[in-house]
Amino acid sequence: MSSASTEDDDVPADTTGGPSLPRPIRFISPATLNLHRVYEQNRQRLQKKDGSKVPDPTTPQTKGKPRLLLMGQRRSGKSSISSVVFHKLPPSETLFLESTARIQKDSLNSFMEFQVWDFPGQIDIFDNPNFTFDMDAIFGEIGALIWVIDAQDDYLEAVARLNSTILHLYRSYPHINIEVFIHKVDGLSDDYRLDIQRDVTIRIQDELSDQGVENAPVNFHLTSIYNHSIFEAFSKVIQKLIPRLGQLEAMLTNLCRTCRFEKAYLFDVNTKIYIATDNTPEDMASYEICSDYVDVIIDFTEVYGSWPRSQQWRERLEGEPWSQPLEEQVACEWAESGMVLADARRPIMLREVDRFLALVAIMKEGSYDKMPQINMNVDVVVKGLTEFFEITKPKEVVGPAQGLASP
Amino acid sequence: MGASPAAGSAAGDSGGPAAALAQLKKVKKQKVLLMGKSGSGKSSMRSIIFSNYLARDTRRLGATIDIDLSHVKFLGNLTLNLWDCGGQEAFMENYLSQQRAHVFSNVGVLIYVFDIESRDVERDLATYVNIISALVQYSREAKVFVLIHKMDLIQPMTREDVFDHRAALVRRKTAEAVAIMHKQKPEQLQAQSQLQPPQVAPSTAGGDLSINLQLFATSIWDQSLYKAWASIIHDLVPNLSVIEAQLASLGLAIDADEILLFERTSFLVVSKWTSREGERNPYGDRFERMSNILKSWKHTCSKYTGTPRNAEQFSDFEYKMGATFSMFATKFTTNTYILVCMPPGEARFNSAKLNVAAARPWFRFLDGPVVPAQSAAGGGMSSSQVLGSTPSGYSGEASVGAPEN
Ligand SMILES: Nc1nc2c(ncn2[C@@H]2O[C@H](COP(=O)(O)OP(=O)(O)OP(=O)(O)O)[C@@H](O)[C@H]2O)c(=O)[nH]1
Ligand SMILES: Nc1nc2c(ncn2[C@@H]2O[C@H](COP(=O)(O)OP(=O)(O)OP(=O)(O)O)[C@@H](O)[C@H]2O)c(=O)[nH]1
Ligand SMILES: [Mg+2]
Ligand SMILES: [Mg+2]
Numbered sequence: 178m179s180s181a182s183t184e185d186d187d188v189p190a191d192t193t194g195g196p197s198l199p200r201p202i203r204f205i206s207p208a209t210l211n212l213h214r215v216y217e218q219n220r221q222r223l224q225k226k227d228g229s230k231v232p233d234p235t236t237p238q239t240k241g242k243p244r245l246l247l248m249g250q251r252r253s254g255k256s257s258i259s260s261v262v263f264h265k266l267p268p269s270e271t272l273f274l275e276s277t278a279r280i281q282k283d284s285l286n287s288f289m290e291f292q293v294w295d296f297p298g299q300i301d302i303f304d305n306p307n308f309t310f311d312m313d314a315i316f317g318e319i320g321a322l323i324w325v326i327d328a329q330d331d332y333l334e335a336v337a338r339l340n341s342t343i344l345h346l347y348r349s350y351p352h353i354n355i356e357v358f359i360h361k362v363d364g365l366s367d368d369y370r371l372d373i374q375r376d377v378t379i380r381i382q383d384e385l386s387d388q389g390v391e392n393a394p395v396n397f398h399l400t401s402i403y404n405h406s407i408f409e410a411f412s413k414v415i416q417k418l419i420p421r422l423g424q425l426e427a428m429l430t431n432l433c434r435t436c437r438f439e440k441a442y443l444f445d446v447n448t449k450i451y452i453a454t455d456n457t458p459e460d461m462a463s464y465e466i467c468s469d470y471v472d473v474i475i476d477f478t479e480v481y482g483s484w485p486r487s488q489q490w491r492e493r494l495e496g497e498p499w500s501q502p503l504e505e506q507v508a509c510e511w512a513e514s515g516m517v518l519a520d521a522r523r524p525i526m527l528r529e530v531d532r533f534l535a536l537v538a539i540m541k542e543g544s545y546d547k548m549p550q551i552n553m554n555v556d557v558v559v560k561g562l563t564e565f566f567e568i569t570k571p572k573e574v575v576g577p578a579q580g581l582a583s584p
Numbered sequence: 585m586g587a588s589p590a591a592g593s594a595a596g597d598s599g600g601p602a603a604a605l606a607q608l609k610k611v612k613k614q615k616v617l618l619m620g621k622s623g624s625g626k627s628s629m630r631s632i633i634f635s636n637y638l639a640r641d642t643r644r645l646g647a648t649i650d651i652d653l654s655h656v657k658f659l660g661n662l663t664l665n666l667w668d669c670g671g672q673e674a675f676m677e678n679y680l681s682q683q684r685a686h687v688f689s690n691v692g693v694l695i696y697v698f699d700i701e702s703r704d705v706e707r708d709l710a711t712y713v714n715i716i717s718a719l720v721q722y723s724r725e726a727k728v729f730v731l732i733h734k735m736d737l738i739q740p741m742t743r744e745d746v747f748d749h750r751a752a753l754v755r756r757k758t759a760e761a762v763a764i765m766h767k768q769k770p771e772q773l774q775a776q777s778q779l780q781p782p783q784v785a786p787s788t789a790g791g792d793l794s795i796n797l798q799l800f801a802t803s804i805w806d807q808s809l810y811k812a813w814a815s816i817i818h819d820l821v822p823n824l825s826v827i828e829a830q831l832a833s834l835g836l837a838i839d840a841d842e843i844l845l846f847e848r849t850s851f852l853v854v855s856k857w858t859s860r861e862g863e864r865n866p867y868g869d870r871f872e873r874m875s876n877i878l879k880s881w882k883h884t885c886s887k888y889t890g891t892p893r894n895a896e897q898f899s900d901f902e903y904k905m906g907a908t909f910s911m912f913a914t915k916f917t918t919n920t921y922i923l924v925c926m927p928p929g930e931a932r933f934n935s936a937k938l939n940v941a942a943a944r945p946w947f948r949f950l951d952g953p954v955v956p957a958q959s960a961a962g963g964g965m966s967s968s969q970v971l972g973s974t975p976s977g978y979s980g981e982a983s984v985g986a987p988e989n
Contacts, residue, residue: 269736269805403640462888469884474903476877480870481842481925482908490861494927504907506929514903518885519896 242284243320243418244292248342250335251276251298253327254360254402259283259295261402262411262448268402287445288452288533288566289419291320301338316346320418321354328373328399329361336377340384347390355395356414357381363401370399405465412450412464425453425565432558433457433538436551439523441538442467443530443562446475452534467537470525474514474535511559513552517545528555530562612822613663615690619679619715620697621708622647622671625733628804629697630654630668633813633850636893638883639804650675651687659847659854659919662822680714688722693816695729698754700746701737709757716761720795727796729816730754736803747801754799762795810872810879814852821854823949831857834943838936841909842925844874845916849894851879854920862925874923878913904928912937917947 247255257271263283281295294315296302302315316322324342326335339357346353359377362370374397385393398410416422429441433455440463442451449468495502504510512529524540536559544551618626628642634656648670656664667687669679679687696715702708719726732754738746800812818824827845834857835843841862845855853871867873885897902912907928914937916922926936 267805270740273739466884466888469881473877473881476873477903477911478905480867480873481865481911482905484864484866486861486927487864490927494929494932499929499931503928506931507904507907508930509904510906512903512905514901516901517899518889519891519899 242290242292244294245320245414246294246296246315246322247325248296248322249298249325249358249360250327250330250338253298253325253330253335255295255298255325256281257402258325258358258360258400258407259293262407262450263293271402285448287447288531291415291418316350316353321356321414322346323356323358323414325358325360326377327361328359328365328370332373332377336380340381343381343385343393343395344388344390347393353394354414354417355393356410357395357397358400358407358410359397360400362399362406363403374399405461405468408449408468409461409464411448412452415450416452419452421565422453425562426456428558428561428565429453429455430457432536432554436538436554437541437544437547438538439463439541440467441536444468444471444535444537445533446471446529446535447533463539466525467539470516470527470537471535474512474527478512509552509556515545515548526551526555528559530559531566534562534566536562612661613665614692614820615665616667616816616820617687617691617694617719618666618668618697619676619694620671620731620733621699621702621711622673624671624697624699624702625804626671626695626697627652627668629731629733629802629809629813630666632804632809633852634666636849636879636882636886642804647672650678657919658817658850659821662820664820676711676715680718684718685722688718691719691723691726692820693727693729694719695731695816697731697733698750700732700734700750705753709753712754713757713761716758716795717765720762720765727819728758728798729812730758730797730799731802731812732799733802735801735808736805743801751799755797758795758797766794807869807872807876810852810875811869813850814854814872814875817847817850817852817854824855826949827855827947828857830943830946831855834940834946835859838924838926838939839932840924840926840936844871844923846875846878846921846923848896848915848919848921851875851882851921878921902933904933912940914940916940916944920947 247259249255254271256274256277257266257268259281260266260271260274261268263285276299277295277297279297283293283295285291285293322342324335324339326332326339343355346355357377359370359374362373365373378397381395385391385395396413398406398413400407400410419425425443429443432438433441438455440457440460441455442464443453444451444467449471451464451468491503494506499506512535513527515524515526517524523542524545526538526540528536530536536555540551618630620626625642627645627648628637628639631637631642631645632639634654648668650670652668652670654666654668656666658664669675669687694715696712698708698712716728719728730751732747732750735743735747798815800808800815802808802812821827831843831845834840836859840857841859842865843857844853846852847854852875856871858865882897883893885891886893886895889897891897896915900912900914902910904910905928909925910928910933911923911925912933913921913923922940924936924940926932
């Protein structure tokens with residue numbers, strides 16, 4: 178689970194110094210509490226083994242973190258997007274957000290550390306009479322530039338500004354992914370959405386090729402904060418920044434095959450961004466239900482799992498007739514959950530991978546009976562995943578090594 | 585229309601000597617008035633609670649013409665007769681004049697909705713006072729729930745103050761209305777209600793001593809709506825003490841920390857039991873929060889499976905959070921879901937699941953709208969003999985009779 182913090186140091190530009198964005202109350206998934214201990218243990222263990230490999234969570238460095246820049250016209254929805262996706266602000270409350278006066282930098286500690294910079298729409302960084310921006314400081318470590326266009330408004334000026342931005346960047350920073358969010362598409366008909374997307378695409382490509390720029394890495398997404406589309410779009414953007422993504426996908430594909438899963442996702446629990454899925458075709462409906470399932474689990478965890486139980490409670494439960502520490506009474510130290518849908522008895526399962534990630538899968542009909550075996554296979558894949566992210570479980574609980582149990 | 589809730593013995597009685605048991609199973613009807621200015625959100629909340637609308641779907645609702653009557657079967661032997669009264673002025677005047685007796689007699693509950701964004705507060709309150717007067721005149725015993733609604737439109741920081749201020753105003757107006765009625769028509773009031781000796785009109789504040797008034801801040805955009813409606817429903821559900829006693833013994837038997845019983849369609853919490861440890865839970869709003877979570881989950885499922893919203897969407901759920909806690913939810917009786925939260929541990933979990941399945945027969949009376957005594961031949965009601973006494977042997981699948989399937 179990620180934790181976000183706002184950094185105000187080394188801001189390359191602070192032009193107005195006006196009121197800063199009121200920060201929404203931040204939601205920290207309580208599962209973090211459980212997992213933090215494990216993570217710390219593991220970190221210290223790693224430190225003994227190999228000091229250089231250790232992630233140090235206490236000193237956030239700006240260097241080496243991919244950066245997502247949110248740019249676009251005033252009121253196009255940049256701050257709303259960042260608040261909804263990274264701070265769990267309910268979409269309806271974005272109505273109360275104030276216009277952004279200075280660059281708002283969030284640092285996210287998740288499975289991978291990255292930064293999100295929310296720009297004020299009123300400032301043009303390339304053409305500002307008062308201030309010269311340090312372009313390298315802004316674009317040097319960029320992961321992606323997200324350009325937000327308000328689809329419910331006249332977007333010609335936004336497109337023109339985007340074009341000039343692309344032209345500015347293309348020469349000095351040709352590898353920056355440019356992700357165009359055609360935003361606020363809620364309330365627009367499907368046909369109209371596609372019309373807008375086509376129109377925007379053509380306007381950008383024409384302008385770029387007029388300027389002699391071909392094949393600029395520009396991608397388009399239709400988004401809205403009122404549904405899952407914004408999370409799905411972010412998922413796509415972030416997946417491009419994950420090294421060795423193919424390897425992750427192969428693991429999930431393999432899992433689906435051995436366990437007869439219809440679809441499996443690896444979620445960043447806190448943002449509900451999925452960072453990998455298996456190789457079956459994309460399917461918005463499965464993403465939605467899996468993502469909502471993560472929500473359900475987070476809520477239940479907060480309500481029932483985030484406060485300490487009393488000592489008497491523990492003593493009673495560990496006394497006769499159990500006579501075992503609670504930790505030994507459970508089969509799995511990580512969160513695991515399953516639900517059977519009424520229609521076709523098509524179960525959904527969730528398994529926590531580490532303190533940031535969870536595996537969520539939709540199973541095929543009738544596979545609920547095979548749960549014990551499925552759990553075994555899932556365990557193996559989870560182990561592979563934790564190794565992938567170099568966060569392995571504490572040594573004492575790692576079971577004997579096993580291959581994917583064959584059916 | 586439904587019989588007087590005060591009398592407690594409504595229609596649907598098949599006659600004959602009613603055993604204590606039959607008493608429990610009697611069909612009970614409750615007349616619930618939903619009133620307030622046009623556009624205040626009455627039909628919206630009704631649709632969300634009872635017809636599984638999403639909040640955003642309510643934008644499509646048109647103004648209600650006259651009175652929209654619906655009968656909501658709730659936990660089998662309670663039927664809510666919901667009178668959604670269109671709030672346009674002409675209709676309101678009509679309720680207060682021509683239809684006065686028809687609308688205001690035999691009312692169990694009045695739910696009055698104020699739109700917090702309304703520009704003309706004075707006028708809204710004047711109408712409210714008239715409605716309260718009519719209610720006191722015809723249904724002295726009715727409970728009144730005032731919902732200060734659309735709170736989402738108020739800046740979060742000031743919500744509490746705005747609500748407190750408005751609530752104080754409503755309380756004062758209510759007291760005034762009641763006081764006036766007492767002065768004007770003491771004889772009539774007396775005739776209406778033998779139980780309540782006519783009181784001297786309270787001259788100052790605290791007037792809600794003489795009328796059962798509860799206020800809630802609500803919005804269709806968050807869980808506050810479930811909190812308000814769960815309180816409304818809670819008071820109406822028959823046999824509540826029996827249900828609660830049964831839940832308590834189940835909870836103790838399976839070592840649970842909390843048990844919630846949800847009504848199947850609305851997902852309102854109709855009953856709950858909490859252990860001493862569970863009482864330490866700092867989340868005081870967890871019951872309405874659970875309703876909200878599960879209801880929106882139901883929507884997700886319905887969208888995914890393509891089945892109708894009111895259809896059953898999931899049957900079994902379990903969640904084990906390592907050595908912290910475990911929980912499971914399952915379809916319980918025809919009209920209820922049960923959610924059990926308990927300490928961690930595989931063995932404990934498995935035996936709790938078995939015991940909950942085994943306890944189903946104790947709760948089946950929740951769903952039986954018929955009097956069972958005579959229909960004994962048909963079987964299926966075998967659970968009835970245990971009613972009233974605390975079940976003694978929750979022990980695995982043994983002795984309790986086959987779990988319903
Ligand atoms: N309908 C709809 N409205 C949205 C959406 N996203 C944001 N909005 C609204 O757009 C308005 C402006 O949002 P902001 O996030 O403050 O815009 P911004 O781009 O940060 O603006 P500046 O800070 O001035 O550059 C708010 O009222 C949001 O509620 C969306 O997906 N759909
Ligand atoms: N912002 C906000 N809007 C709400 C809320 N509840 C209802 N509304 C909106 O208010 C409008 C009117 O709601 P209705 O439920 O039709 O109002 P009504 O009280 O039934 O009106 P009449 O039938 O004319 O008496 C709808 O567009 C709803 O979406 C709320 O809590 N917050
Ligand atoms: Mg902004
Ligand atoms: Mg209406």
